[in-house]
Amino acid sequence: MSTNNIIQLNKELIHHELKDLVKNSVEETLNAMLDHEADELVNAQKYERAANRQGYRAGHYKRNFQTTAGEVELKVPKLKGVAFETAIIERYRRRESSVEEALIEMYLAGVSVRRVEDITQALWGTKVSPGTISNLNQKAYAHIETWRTRKLSGDYPYVYVDGVFLKRSWGGEIQNVSVLVAIGVNEDGTREILGAAEGMKEDKESWRSFFTWLKERGLTGVRLIIGDKNLGMLETIPEVFPEAVYQRCTVHFYRNVLSVVPRNKMKYVARMLKAIHAQESKEAAREKAQLVVEKLKELKLAKAAEKVTAGIDETITYMQFPFQHWNRIRTNNAIERLNREIKRRTRAIGAFPDGQSALMLVCARLRHVAGTEWGWKKYLNMDHLKHMDESEADALDSIIAG
Numbered sequence: 001m002s003t004n005n006i007i008q009l010n011k012e013l014i015h016h017e018l019k020d021l022v023k024n025s026v027e028e029t030l031n032a033m034l035d036h037e038a039d040e041l042v043n044a045q046k047y048e049r050a051a052n053r054q055g056y057r058a059g060h061y062k063r064n065f066q067t068t069a070g071e072v073e074l075k076v077p078k079l080k081g082v083a084f085e086t087a088i089i090e091r092y093r094r095r096e097s098s099v100e101e102a103l104i105e106m107y108l109a110g111v112s113v114r115r116v117e118d119i120t121q122a123l124w125g126t127k128v129s130p131g132t133i134s135n136l137n138q139k140a141y142a143h144i145e146t147w148r149t150r151k152l153s154g155d156y157p158y159v160y161v162d163g164v165f166l167k168r169s170w171g172g173e174i175q176n177v178s179v180l181v182a183i184g185v186n187e188d189g190t191r192e193i194l195g196a197a198e199g200m201k202e203d204k205e206s207w208r209s210f211f212t213w214l215k216e217r218g219l220t221g222v223r224l225i226i227g228d229k230n231l232g233m234l235e236t237i238p239e240v241f242p243e244a245v246y247q248r249c250t251v252h253f254y255r256n257v258l259s260v261v262p263r264n265k266m267k268y269v270a271r272m273l274k275a276i277h278a279q280e281s282k283e284a285a286r287e288k289a290q291l292v293v294e295k296l297k298e299l300k301l302a303k304a305a306e307k308v309t310a311g312i313d314e315t316i317t318y319m320q321f322p323f324q325h326w327n328r329i330r331t332n333n334a335i336e337r338l339n340r341e342i343k344r345r346t347r348a349i350g351a352f353p354d355g356q357s358a359l360m361l362v363c364a365r366l367r368h369v370a371g372t373e374w375g376w377k378k379y380l381n382m383d384h385l386k387h388m389d390e391s392e393a394d395a396l397d398s399i400i401a402g
Helices: 011-042 088-108 113-124 130-148 204-216 231-240 250-258 263-276 282-298 302-315 323-329 333-346 355-370 383-401
Strands: 056-067 070-080 158-170 173-185 191-200 224-227 245-248
Touching: 011 056, 011 070, 130 355, 158 333, 158 355, 173 204, 173 333, 173 355, 191 204, 191 355, 204 231, 245 250, 245 302, 250 263, 250 302, 263 282, 263 302, 282 302, 323 383, 333 355
Parallel strands: 158 224, 224 245
Antiparallel strands: 056 070, 158 173, 173 191
């Protein structure tokens, strides 16, 4: 048989052609989705005459968009009579961020290189070499670090802080490593991951460094910081955010008091504690707290009474803010749920090789969560805070004028 009749396959050329095919497919799909989204916004298809049309097409502008298949060119529709706001690009980014997170998790969990090769082939469409796997991790780390250190803009009246403890291997020993996390509620009432950083021992120096880092990145307008009681944090808040006040998480306060209460009296004492925070003003809450202290003493629960007396003022700071916000600013449940999710995702890894690896995986999870409904759904109606400020300003003006 003549060699002229044998089909010669150029693997490099085929790989290049397939890559272009995937890239073109991604570009075509994203542009079709943008067009469909524009049709829904104007309530009519392109060039269609419709009585209930909400707006009109006004051409488009081009925008380059980086994807794992390569850089694609998007044709973003321009509209008249209605604003074009697309969620498609963010949804695509979220999908890619989850891929990055999965790659880091596999790498840290000790998944074999061969297995990672197979998985990355399914995710990216090509099998990658062991060296490339390491490079992909470094690239994922770079993306996450860029997000972690991004500039913050606007005011964040409410800030929730907490530390999540993970395990790391250090000199042949397993040690705790703390990652400090902060989320904020912005002026629009939505939640945002403000930052995460390695906190070592969660001491004063760690908290000062963390708060200073957030401030240098643009964190402003902080009025209330919510978290569990930590002396290092409490001493640092007035230094870095002198205009802010501290709210101790009421749930953690209850647990602290109940830790010195016999099991057969816990339910009764818990109801008394909750009655304090059911009051409608600081004055009423303090009066109720005093009654609770007296009752605890009658029950021979002196240590519990001491804890209530010492900690009550820290737990009712939220009452100087709009009552419509009280349920969500008197605990740090908002950040506790995130921490539970982080621990769930990191449990399989066991001990991290170092603190940086722990931080990167935590940030990968936070970045993914930030791109979901968690990050764009309104958490609080901030008009209540604006109205409270306006009322207080009017009252002050009246006093001055009088």
